[in-house]
């Protein structure tokens with residue numbers, strides 16, 4: 294697929310909101326396509342280039358002049374594209390994890406594999422609203438989740454006595470530029486998501502989680518050893534497995550299940566095929582405890598169907 298086709302396809306198949314029109318316009322702009330096409334192949338991806346323009350202070354939409362701005366300021370855009378990578382961290386996923394975490398006797402020693410900025414390492418620092426139930430947990434970040442199937446919603450956040458994350462490229466929540474980069478990766482129009490991210494990053498920055506730089510396969514056993522003695526050791530991961538090859542995924546599952554820990558996975562339905570849950574029409578995650586699926590969940594935590 295050539296660069297113009299990559300942007301055209303992104304606009305039709307993936308993008309929502311203003312990025313749909315913008316991606317189509319970029320695909321039809323030979324000047325901009327030539328600049329993007331001159332980047333290393335792995336750096337031509339729409340999410341990276343569009344975020345880099347915004348990070349450098351450019352507009353986010355076709356109507357606001359994205360394309361002329363990007364061409365005029367290409368040296369700065371290119372610098373950011375080459376220096377950075379796409380990265381996400383979705384605090385909302387804690388609403389999917391919470392009913393499963395509540396099944397485990399605490400206090401917990403929580404390890405997140407693929408933690409990004411560590412926003413899913415602090416499920417005890419958010420306020421939850423499940424349907425019309427009484428909200429619980431500290432603010433200011435509120436995670437709302439609509440449920441089906443009578444999930445065992447707790448009435449309080451879990452006690453987390455110890456926590457640490459592992460990531461190949463941890464995000465430093467105390468660095469304003471790193472925080473802004475994460476925000477630029479949220480698509481325009483997704484204001485609620487951006488506001489939640491900003492607020493959750495501020496919560497994390499007030500007491501930054503410990504994040505260990507490294508590969509999960511190499512780093513996890515040592516961290517589990519450290520965690521033991523602080524509480525029930527729970528290894529959790531969410532949206533990590535797409536980054537691993539199928540072989541590395543299998544090895545990771547073998548590793549976790551051999552460590553004698555509780556294991557929470559929150560991954561897209563195709564990622565752990567042995568769960569036998571079909572992909573279905575709407576994109577869903579499976580939230581599982583110790584390899585047993587417990588819920589189908591929204592990838593951003595806004596709904597949950599207990600199984």
Ligand SMILES: C[S@@+](CC[C@H](N)C(=O)[O-])C[C@H]1O[C@@H](n2cnc3c(N)ncnc32)[C@H](O)[C@@H]1O
Nearest residue numbers: 382383407409460461462507508509531532536
């Ligand atoms: C999509 S993000 C998900 C972040 C967070 N778990 C969440 O749900 O919001 C996946 C993270 O996994 C990290 N990652 C990918 N492969 C990894 C590996 N082999 N070892 C450690 N971290 C990895 C990436 O750097 C990225 O931060």
